[in-house]
Amino acid sequence: MNLIGMDLHIHSALSPCASLEMTPPEVFKRAREVGLQALVIADHNSAENQKAFIECAKEMNFLYLPGMEVQSKEDVHILCIFNTLEQVLSLQELVYSQLPELENNKELFGQQAIVDSRGEIIGELERMLLTATNISVDDIVGAVKQLGGLALPAHIDRPSFSLWFHLGFIPEYLGFIGVEMSPRLPRNQEQMRFIKEHNLGIVVSSDAHWLNQLLGPQTWACVEDFTVEELSLAIQGKEGRYLKYGKGLVEET
Template structure:
C-alpha cells in the first residue's frame, strides 16, 4: 500500500459558483504546486471539464479522477467518482437528461465554461448546472454503480445540501460505504442519530471553488498503487479514516 495525498472535491469554471480562473490547467498546476498526488474534478451535474484535467494531469504526475457533484431531486449533493472517462461521460449524459432545465443568468449565477487543455473556451453551458435533477437520493447508488462509479454523499456535516440536513438522517438501507465530511471529528457527533455512519469510511475534501481553497497535502488515502481503479477500491474499502 502507498500513501496518496488527495482532494476529491474540486470545481472548475464550468460550475457557476466557481471562479473563472478555475480552469483544468490552473487546478492541476496548483495541485502539483501543493504536492497532491490525486485529485477529482467534481463540477455540479457535469463531467465535461474532466477530459482536459486528466490530460494535463498525465503531464504533471497528478492522477485526476473524472467525477461530478450530483444534485438529487431532494437537493442533496453527492460526489460521484469514476475510474474511466468514458463511464463518467455516459453518466454525464444520463444526468443532463434529468437536469431541471432553467436558463443560466451569468450576471447572477456566474459563467459556465467548458475549456480545453490550453484554456480555450469551447462552450458556454446555457442551462443552470446547480439546479436539482429528477434523480432521487435512493436511486443514486444503483445509477452510479451501473456506470462503474463510486457514490460518496458530500459534506454530510453541513447544514445545507447534505443528506442529513435535507433528509434528516442517513437512510438505514443505504449501500454506499464512504462519506465526505468537512471535519473528521463531526463523524462521532452524528453517529447517535445515524448508526449507518458507523459502517462508513470518511474522507475530507476542500470543495474548492477558487485556487486557494484546494487542499494542502494533509489528507492521505492508502491505495495499492497510484491509478484510478486502485483509488476507487481504496475509497470503498478503506480500513481506517484518513489523516
C-alpha cells in the same frame, strides 16, 4: 502500496459558482504546490470539462479521476467518482435528461466555462447547472454503481444540500461505504457516533471553488493505485488499504 495525498471534490470553471481560474493547468499547478498528488474534479451536474482535465493530468503526470456532484431531486448533493471519461459521460447523459431545461443566469450564478487542456476557454454551457435534477438519491447511487463508479453523500456536515441535514441519518439501504466531510467545521458528536456505528469511511475534501481554497491533503489513501476500486477498499479499510487524515480532522472517530 503508496500513500497518496488527495482531494476528491474540486470544482472547475464550469461550475457557475466557481472561479474562471479553475482550469486544468492552474488547478494541477496549485495542487502540486500545496502537496496534493491526486484529484477529482466534480462539477455540478456536468462533466463537460472532464476530457480536458484527464488530458492535462496525463501531461502533467498527476493522478486524476473524473467526477460529478449531482444534485438529487431531494436537493441532496452526491459526489460521484469514476475511472474513465466514458463512465462519467454516461452519468452526464442521464443527468442532462433529468435536468430542467433552463438557461443559466450568468449575472446571478456566474459563467459556465468549457475549457481545453491548456486552460483556454473554448465555449460556454448555456443550460443551468445549479439546480436539482429529477433523480432521487436512490437512483443516482444505483446508476453510479451500475457504471462502476463510487458514490458518497457530499459534505454531510454542512447544513445545505446534505443528506444528513435532510434525514438526520444515512439510510443503510443506499449502500454507501463512506461519507464526505468538510475540513473546517466542528464535528457533530451524534453524527460521528453514527458514522462509527455504521462502519462508514470518511473522506475529507476541500470542495474548492477557487485556487486559494485548494488546501494541502486532508485525506491520504494507502492504496496500490488511484482507482475507484482501490479507493473503495481504502474507505472500507479492507485488504490492507486505509485512509489517513490531517491532524484533528476526524479525531472523534
